[in-house]
Amino acid sequence: MRHKPTIRDVAKKAGLSLSTVSLVLNKKGYVSELTKQKVLGIIKELDYHPQPSARGLASNLSGNIGFILTDEHFSQSEPFYTRIFLGSELEARKHNYYILLTTVGKSIKQSDGIPRFLFDNNVDGIIIAGKIGTSWIEYISKKNIPLLLIDYVAPHISSINIDNKAGADLVMQHLLRGGHTRIGFVGGDIKHPSVQERYVQYRNMLLNAGIIPHKQWESIAQANTTMVDGYEATKKIYSHNENRPTAIFAANDAMGIGCMRYLAEKGIKVPKDVAVVGFDNVEAGLHADPPLTTVNVHREEMGGLAVRRMVEMIKDKTVVVTKTVTPVELVLRESCGIGLD
Amino acid sequence: MRHKPTIRDVAKKAGLSLSTVSLVLNKKGYVSELTKQKVLGIIKELDYHPQPSARGLASNLSGNIGFILTDEHFSQSEPFYTRIFLGSELEARKHNYYILLTTVGKSIKQSDGIPRFLFDNNVDGIIIAGKIGTSWIEYISKKNIPLLLIDYVAPHISSINIDNKAGADLVMQHLLRGGHTRIGFVGGDIKHPSVQERYVQYRNMLLNAGIIPHKQWESIAQANTTMVDGYEATKKIYSHNENRPTAIFAANDAMGIGCMRYLAEKGIKVPKDVAVVGFDNVEAGLHADPPLTTVNVHREEMGGLAVRRMVEMIKDKTVVVTKTVTPVELVLRESCGIGLD
DNA sequence: GTGAAAGCGCTAACAA
DNA sequence: TTGTTAGCGCTTTCAC
Numbered sequence: 001m002r003h004k005p006t007i008r009d010v011a012k013k014a015g016l017s018l019s020t021v022s023l024v025l026n027k028k029g030y031v032s033e034l035t036k037q038k039v040l041g042i043i044k045e046l047d048y049h050p051q052p053s054a055r056g057l058a059s060n061l062s063g064n065i066g067f068i069l070t071d072e073h074f075s076q077s078e079p080f081y082t083r084i085f086l087g088s089e090l091e092a093r094k095h096n097y098y099i100l101l102t103t104v105g106k107s108i109k110q111s112d113g114i115p116r117f118l119f120d121n122n123v124d125g126i127i128i129a130g131k132i133g134t135s136w137i138e139y140i141s142k143k144n145i146p147l148l149l150i151d152y153v154a155p156h157i158s159s160i161n162i163d164n165k166a167g168a169d170l171v172m173q174h175l176l177r178g179g180h181t182r183i184g185f186v187g188g189d190i191k192h193p194s195v196q197e198r199y200v201q202y203r204n205m206l207l208n209a210g211i212i213p214h215k216q217w218e219s220i221a222q223a224n225t226t227m228v229d230g231y232e233a234t235k236k237i238y239s240h241n242e243n244r245p246t247a248i249f250a251a252n253d254a255m256g257i258g259c260m261r262y263l264a265e266k267g268i269k270v271p272k273d274v275a276v277v278g279f280d281n282v283e284a285g286l287h288a289d290p291p292l293t294t295v296n297v298h299r300e301e302m303g304g305l306a307v308r309r310m311v312e313m314i315k316d317k318t319v320v321v322t323k324t325v326t327p328v329e330l331v332l333r334e335s336c337g338i339g340l341d
Numbered sequence: 342m343r344h345k346p347t348i349r350d351v352a353k354k355a356g357l358s359l360s361t362v363s364l365v366l367n368k369k370g371y372v373s374e375l376t377k378q379k380v381l382g383i384i385k386e387l388d389y390h391p392q393p394s395a396r397g398l399a400s401n402l403s404g405n406i407g408f409i410l411t412d413e414h415f416s417q418s419e420p421f422y423t424r425i426f427l428g429s430e431l432e433a434r435k436h437n438y439y440i441l442l443t444t445v446g447k448s449i450k451q452s453d454g455i456p457r458f459l460f461d462n463n464v465d466g467i468i469i470a471g472k473i474g475t476s477w478i479e480y481i482s483k484k485n486i487p488l489l490l491i492d493y494v495a496p497h498i499s500s501i502n503i504d505n506k507a508g509a510d511l512v513m514q515h516l517l518r519g520g521h522t523r524i525g526f527v528g529g530d531i532k533h534p535s536v537q538e539r540y541v542q543y544r545n546m547l548l549n550a551g552i553i554p555h556k557q558w559e560s561i562a563q564a565n566t567t568m569v570d571g572y573e574a575t576k577k578i579y580s581h582n583e584n585r586p587t588a589i590f591a592a593n594d595a596m597g598i599g600c601m602r603y604l605a606e607k608g609i610k611v612p613k614d615v616a617v618v619g620f621d622n623v624e625a626g627l628h629a630d631p632p633l634t635t636v637n638v639h640r641e642e643m644g645g646l647a648v649r650r651m652v653e654m655i656k657d658k659t660v661v662v663t664k665t666v667t668p669v670e671l672v673l674r675e676s677c678g679i680g681l682d
Numbered sequence: 683g684t685g686a687a688a689g690c691g692c693t694a695a696c697a698a
Numbered sequence: 699t700t701g702t703t704a705g706c707g708c709t710t711t712c713a714c
Contacts, residue, residue, distance in 0.1 A: 052394070057398050071427070082423060
């Protein structure tokens with residue numbers, strides 16, 4: 001096997017200098033269209049690929065984007081953030097970036113829990129997906145390298161978020177139109193901005209419809225948003241014997257499934273006795289019994305969008321903070337009686 | 342903020358040459374213990390971290406390990422391979438390696454589906470987890486860079502595998518001891534070595550116990566090993582009215598859960614009417630109704646082990662093919678009547 | 683528009 | 699056991 005072609009080989013074959021080839025490679029400066037095409041042709045012919053480390057050394061840019069997930073989020077059974085990562089990785093290829101995925105604990109503890117790329121200075125930007133301790137955000141902010149959050153927010157930090165307000169709006173509209181007036185909310189981890197936004201909009205929509213939200217209909221004290229939390233939260237709501245809701249809006253699908261599990265155990269029929277709606281459009285909802293009505297979230301696209309934003313941030317070096325919101329749509333399934341009778 | 346310390350700063354402060362510092366850094370050659378400690382001290386004091394790209398350029402080693410997963414495996418709802426990756430990532434930190442995670446289609450198609458690190462030559466070794474098309478394995482083999490498979494096998498390629506034989510052994514022993522003689526097998530994707538090994542041992546154990554395996558007890562024609570496949574496979578077994586199994590060994594937990602779902606729908610009680618056992622010890626099995634007896638697989642450890650092996654392979658440059666098997670253990674839960682009455 | 687030359691931070695011969 | 703030196707492959711001024 002002959003040696004890997006270098007920029008030198010390309011330049012020689014093109015009868016040009018290294019710098020011209022470099023300019024073409026980086027789409028910088030002015031190169032005549034003719035030369036450019038010639039160089040591009042030879043690059044293809046030689047199957048030349050610039051060596052990341054050489055490039056990194058010369059340009060002081062690593063060509064890597066760090067992607068941080070809390071270990072909790074990463075190993076949770078529903079691949080929610082995993083799908084976001086997938087979208088990022090795919091998009092990164094297009095921009096010739098590598099993604100360095102790493103997981104961390106909720107908050108900073110021992111120094112060996114710190115992603116190596118942070119002190120190696122081996123990333124040009126960092127994306128964090130999901131809720132994470134403030135200590136991490138502060139720590140990374142100090143590094144003075146572009147930072148972007150997905151499905152989380154922090155002051156003065158750019159983020160890509162779900163349009164939770166619109167989602168909750170769709171859910172509530174659908175339920176209200178179906179004639180429901182006693183609508184419950186099953187939530188947990190209420191400090192999480194996504195959960196909070198859904199909850200707030202749930203209340204607003206009730207009020208807008210002239211309905212006073214009843215404390216008894218809601219249960220938002222759970223620490224997390226897992227299936228078990230949904231189960232427990234629903235149990236609490238059903239500990240009251242009167243004025244029970246005829247529909248339940250769960251903060252996410254996992255809780256919705258847990259909710260339905262409790263109802264099933266108690267012999268309460270979904271959707272006949274109570275309609276249930278989730279959020280996130282996770283695969284498990286499709287296999288639930290009955291299949292769970294939910295709000296679809298474009299996970300891959302959020303990840304892709306994040307990378308595109310990050311690439312801009314790296315190039316621009318401007319410090320404009322942007323908060324982007326990605327659209328959602330209602331996915332009707334049996335758990336809420338579809339057209340609601 | 343002052344400039345990032347370089348090896349030069351360390352050398353100067355230590356009153357030594359660059360190469361001595363480099364030797365300490367790379368644990369190579371002979372350096373007196375005294376100098377070594379001195380250098381190490383200064384490195385810590387200055388908070389010096391060698392720059393990966395410079396190192397890569399000079400040593401012709403990237404410091405990266407590529408980790409390939411099929412997109413199917415990565416986005417499946419149970420984080421089986423995800424957990425393996427997690428183990429790898431954690432271990433990689435200890436060895437000062439970065440992991441470049443990427444997903445690919447089952448087989449090679451368009452050139453843009455090829456992980457960028459492959460033609461960038463940006464990894465020192467590649468780990469593939471899970472079943473993948475032969476075309477990929479052939480393609481990568483040609484690159485002449487260390488390759489290691491996890492939970493899959495190929496001729497002349499090193500691999501880290503689950504001890505499926507031992508696992509199936511434990512399951513069958515338990516069921517046989519419980520007095521079961523008509524034991525069924527619910528499987529799919531029978532070409533997958535893990536499934537196949539479990540199935541083969543299932544039959545062997547029956548034969549060893551003097552029981553002739555009955556075709557009617559098994560259903561292994563499903564293309565995959567998802568919950569739905571388990572459901573369908575069980576349906577087939579129950580299409581026969583006589584000689585039905587009193588226990589079912591499912592090729593994995595997902596299928597076991599699908600199996601139980603079918604049984605529940607038909608009003609067949611688990612474990613009273615039929616015992617069910619899965620494999621993998623996935624979280625969903627714990628939440629199944631009843632909780633699923635299964636075989637625990639050490640996912641994180643498999644990932645960690647893979648990285649350790651890979652680091653050896655990169656350093657040694659020997660071409661010894663090794664097949665490592667990781668241990669498993671039985672996890673007793675209600676779905677098989679625990680002690681089996 | 684293009685070329686020449688310097689140098690990014692490190693490793694690896696080789697010399698001492 | 700330690701120092702000197704020559705690059706690794708690329709980007710980036712600065713000339714021309």
